[in-house]
Amino acid sequence: MKTQYGFILGSIQDFEAWIRDVKVGRTVVSIQQHHTYSPDYSSFNGSNQFELQKAMKDYHVVHNGWSDIGQHFTTFPDGSIITGRSMELSPAGIKGCNSASICIEHLGNFDAGKNEMTFQHQDIAVRLTAALCLKFGLPVSTKSILYHHWFNLATGERNNGTKNNKSCPGTAFFGGNKVQDCDDHFLPLVSQCLKEKLPQLSAVRPMKYVCVTADSLNVRERADGKSKKVSERSPVSSGSILRVWKEENGWYKISESSEHWVSGKFTRVVQRATVNADTLRARSGPSVSCSVVGAYLSGQELFIEEVENKWGRVSMDGKWVSMKYLDMN
Numbered sequence: 001m002k003t004q005y006g007f008i009l010g011s012i013q014d015f016e017a018w019i020r021d022v023k024v025g026r027t028v029v030s031i032q033q034h035h036t037y038s039p040d041y042s043s044f045n046g047s048n049q050f051e052l053q054k055a056m057k058d059y060h061v062v063h064n065g066w067s068d069i070g071q072h073f074t075t076f077p078d079g080s081i082i083t084g085r086s087m088e089l090s091p092a093g094i095k096g097c098n099s100a101s102i103c104i105e106h107l108g109n110f111d112a113g114k115n116e117m118t119f120q121h122q123d124i125a126v127r128l129t130a131a132l133c134l135k136f137g138l139p140v141s142t143k144s145i146l147y148h149h150w151f152n153l154a155t156g157e158r159n160n161g162t163k164n165n166k167s168c169p170g171t172a173f174f175g176g177n178k179v180q181d182c183d184d185h186f187l188p189l190v191s192q193c194l195k196e197k198l199p200q201l202s203a204v205r206p207m208k209y210v211c212v213t214a215d216s217l218n219v220r221e222r223a224d225g226k227s228k229k230v231s232e233r234s235p236v237s238s239g240s241i242l243r244v245w246k247e248e249n250g251w252y253k254i255s256e257s258s259e260h261w262v263s264g265k266f267t268r269v270v271q272r273a274t275v276n277a278d279t280l281r282a283r284s285g286p287s288v289s290c291s292v293v294g295a296y297l298s299g300q301e302l303f304i305e306e307v308e309n310k311w312g313r314v315s316m317d318g319k320w321v322s323m324k325y326l327d328m329n
């Protein structure tokens with residue numbers, strides 16, 4: 001993965017691992033699909049992802065007066081993906097439904113007769129959406145996977161494309177931009193992708209999960225403080241959850257496939273759990289008398305750092321949840 005202007009660029013394989021590990025405190029209940037319209041395929045030269053993303057950010061900030069680039073991710077015709085706005089912030093994507101959403105912009109104009117989405121581009125649109133469904137425990141449905149076209153531009157009301165709508169993500173996006181088109185052509189691919197992924201994920205399990213306690217923890221090539229830092233991986237920041245695949249002299253191997261090691265001294269073991277209630281209230285302390293400070297959804301993955309009186313403290317969030325509604329893995 002490469003970094004420039006504060007954006008991270010990589011392949012879908014990079015991002016599947018990145019999304020799995022990134023910490024997101026915000027509740028996410030939907031994933032938005034957009035096309036950029038302009039810039040379109042004619043602007044892409046195979047290596048200018050950073051420049052295109054920077055130009056979109058500048059337009060959003062300077063022209064629109066937004067605090068940051070609108071979208072969390074942009075995908076490209078060659079199958080690459082770049083990050084945008086922080087995952088902790090609501091996007092500026094669809095008026096009326098940004099607050100608990102993730103926004104993906106697919107570079108191009110997918111209205112009929114304009115750009116024809118490449119195979120690689122379709123593939124990452126599906127796989128990125130699947131990875132986000134898995135991360136946030138979202139069902140593959142037209143309630144959680146949303147096209148911009150389904151919302152009234154002025155009021156933000158969902159009307160499924162019947163009045164005052166943009167064509168976004170394009171009248172020819174995966175066979176069309178209607179709800180039925182999404183159900184017929186896009187969602188089956190996302191479901192198929194998840195089916196292929198789930199058995200693999202459950203078959204290979206890490207030894208344990210740890211949470212980083214140092215401000216910044218270097219990733220090294222061997223289980224040794226004197227070994228070289230891994231050049232393609234930036235230090236891990238405080239609060240990140242890491243999967244431990246191997247242990248050696250107090251050092252943890254944190255990649256399944258590569259020799260990426262961190263010192264275990266600067267981590268704390270956490271327990272992985274899955275929410276088994278429809279909506280699980282998060283509270284400010286380990287009791288029903290403490291105030292409600294958020295909620296998690298069924299299937300969502302949490303990491304529990306401490307247990308007190310059958311209440312668990314969610315790693316780094318500092319929020320507490322009743323252990324009754326968690327399946328421990």
Ligand SMILES: [Zn+2]
Nearest residue numbers: 034035148168
């Ligand atoms: Zn849009």
